[in-house]
Amino acid sequence: MTSSADSPPAANVTMTPADARAAFRGGRVVPTAGYCAGFAQANLLAVPADYAFEMLLFAQRNPKSCPVLGVLEAGAVSSELLAGGDIRTDIPRYRIYHDGDLTAEPTDVLSEWREDLVSFLIGCSFTFEAALLTNDVPVAHIEQDVNVPMYRTSVPTVPAGRFSGPLVVSMRPIPADRVADAVRITARYPSVHGAPVHIGEPGALGIADLGQPDFGDPVEIAPDSIPVFWACGVTPQAAVMASGTPLAIAHAPGYMLITDARDAAYQIP
Amino acid sequence: MTSSADSPPAANVTMTPADARAAFRGGRVVPTAGYCAGFAQANLLAVPADYAFEMLLFAQRNPKSCPVLGVLEAGAVSSELLAGGDIRTDIPRYRIYHDGDLTAEPTDVLSEWREDLVSFLIGCSFTFEAALLTNDVPVAHIEQDVNVPMYRTSVPTVPAGRFSGPLVVSMRPIPADRVADAVRITARYPSVHGAPVHIGEPGALGIADLGQPDFGDPVEIAPDSIPVFWACGVTPQAAVMASGTPLAIAHAPGYMLITDARDAAYQIP
Numbered sequence: 001m002t003s004s005a006d007s008p009p010a011a012n013v014t015m016t017p018a019d020a021r022a023a024f025r026g027g028r029v030v031p032t033a034g035y036c037a038g039f040a041q042a043n044l045l046a047v048p049a050d051y052a053f054e055m056l057l058f059a060q061r062n063p064k065s066c067p068v069l070g071v072l073e074a075g076a077v078s079s080e081l082l083a084g085g086d087i088r089t090d091i092p093r094y095r096i097y098h099d100g101d102l103t104a105e106p107t108d109v110l111s112e113w114r115e116d117l118v119s120f121l122i123g124c125s126f127t128f129e130a131a132l133l134t135n136d137v138p139v140a141h142i143e144q145d146v147n148v149p150m151y152r153t154s155v156p157t158v159p160a161g162r163f164s165g166p167l168v169v170s171m172r173p174i175p176a177d178r179v180a181d182a183v184r185i186t187a188r189y190p191s192v193h194g195a196p197v198h199i200g201e202p203g204a205l206g207i208a209d210l211g212q213p214d215f216g217d218p219v220e221i222a223p224d225s226i227p228v229f230w231a232c233g234v235t236p237q238a239a240v241m242a243s244g245t246p247l248a249i250a251h252a253p254g255y256m257l258i259t260d261a262r263d264a265a266y267q268i269p
Numbered sequence: 270m271t272s273s274a275d276s277p278p279a280a281n282v283t284m285t286p287a288d289a290r291a292a293f294r295g296g297r298v299v300p301t302a303g304y305c306a307g308f309a310q311a312n313l314l315a316v317p318a319d320y321a322f323e324m325l326l327f328a329q330r331n332p333k334s335c336p337v338l339g340v341l342e343a344g345a346v347s348s349e350l351l352a353g354g355d356i357r358t359d360i361p362r363y364r365i366y367h368d369g370d371l372t373a374e375p376t377d378v379l380s381e382w383r384e385d386l387v388s389f390l391i392g393c394s395f396t397f398e399a400a401l402l403t404n405d406v407p408v409a410h411i412e413q414d415v416n417v418p419m420y421r422t423s424v425p426t427v428p429a430g431r432f433s434g435p436l437v438v439s440m441r442p443i444p445a446d447r448v449a450d451a452v453r454i455t456a457r458y459p460s461v462h463g464a465p466v467h468i469g470e471p472g473a474l475g476i477a478d479l480g481q482p483d484f485g486d487p488v489e490i491a492p493d494s495i496p497v498f499w500a501c502g503v504t505p506q507a508a509v510m511a512s513g514t515p516l517a518i519a520h521a522p523g524y525m526l527i528t529d530a531r532d533a534a535y536q537i538p
Binding site: 049052053056057060061068071073118160161190268 | 318321322325326329330337340342429430459537
């Protein structure tokens with residue numbers, strides 16, 4: 001329901017990361033699941049330099065939800081993860097937080113940018129979805145053409161300085177006879193959230209209704225499937241909201257940075 | 270040559286981490302290889318808070334040499350990795366750097382401590398030596414009862430802010446028919462340097478003479494063995510020396526913090 005009519009899935013899948021970033025820079029606004037198969041997608045969180053140590057420490061202490069793929073130091077807007085790109089324009093949709101409150105969801109952040117912003121690129125579970133599909137494990141939100149559902153949980157993160165807040169998870173319903181495969185396959189990608197943090201029993205995570213995600217869209221869950229939860233790179237956004245950081249710039253959940261890094265680079269033997 | 274007569278190896282191996290830290294706090298000064306089998310050992314690097322983000326970023330960008338096991342925030346002298354302990358006294362020997370120069374090697378740092386010091390605990394390859402021994406792969410410096418030899422290389426690290434410098438490696442001679450096993454076994458421990466960075470050919474690392482290590486002691490290399498090199502947690506000390514940080518406190522190479530974390534916690538499947 002969110003993909004544009006002029007970008008058929010097949011073309012998205014085979015697009016290069018540079019071409020995808022150019023398309024988003026040029027105005028295409030879609031969730032990025034299924035784009036550029038084989039290339040790693042990343043969450044963005046940019047905070048003022050005064051908060052940078054605490055955010056990097058928060059990531060170090062919560063590695064399942066915040067695996068750091070790269071850091072753009074204060075003033076930098078590009079890196080080898082987005083060669084020739086610009087972190088301020090190359091994501092389809094952003095979120096701006098002032099004092100912890102979501103204030104805007106623009107498609108670029110050129111007018112909000114400050115020279116003291118440090119940008120953290122954090123692994124995204126979209127990265128391992130190609131591996132699930134290659135192994136014929138279905139990915140419901142891609143099949144249903146919606147954004148992945150994400151939920152705030154009742155599980156606290158490990159605080160770091162001024163940052164704390166709940167673990168955020170993404171959910172994929174997996175056929176019961178493929179759940180073990182999904183664990184095995186995603187465990188090979190510890191840098192992009194790795195194995196699930198929780199399988200079944202959403203109530204135990206404090207999730208009252210799977211049909212009402214906190215971020216993204218609900219998905220239909222087939223009768224033979226159970227909900228499987230992975231740590232999500234939106235977790236640091238929840239920490240920003242909880243901590244009231246004066247300014248933070250993030251991607252809109254599901255609308256990721258597509259990097260030049262290959263998924264395979266994050267796969268362990 | 271550096272172990273004390275009143276601490277036979279068997280007693281060291283089975284000692285608890287808390288007892289080992291108490292012994293070091295009480296004045297025992299020995300390299301820690303072989304101590305407390307099954308528990309992770311750690312490198313220390315403490316820098317002023319003004320340098321903390323750049324040091325954590327340096328670690329993030331050089332994960333093979335600087336795998337972060339924990340961070341004690343400014344003012345903290347203990348953590349769950351050394352329960353009931355004190356980072357200023359529980360390491361057998363320290364190194365103090367002023368403006369990048371080594372100025373002292375005391376057995377505690379109580380008089381040098383500052384409230385703004387942030388302590389980084391970095392994984393140590395001593396952690397996987399127990400796994401090598403369990404698999405009958407010999408560890409020469411333990412057999413010869415000396416400190417592990419470490420070398421500055423000609424391989425640069427990835428800089429972060431004011432930190433840059435050479436990769437430092439530890440070297441273990443391994444029988445040629447066990448090198449593949451040593452790779453396989455240590456690769457299971459990515460948080461404590463993991464697989465070797467280099468096998469054979471010390472000249473290609475810029476090491477002119479294996480008999481003259483930059484840190485630690487030389488070891489005898491049996492005719493059937495070849496030198497195998499692992500990334501070493503002394504690397505950030507080399508970065509401190511190269512960058513001229515006004516103050517830094519580190520462990521003396523080979524004289525590690527013994528933590529309460531089990532080696533198994535850092536083992537991947």
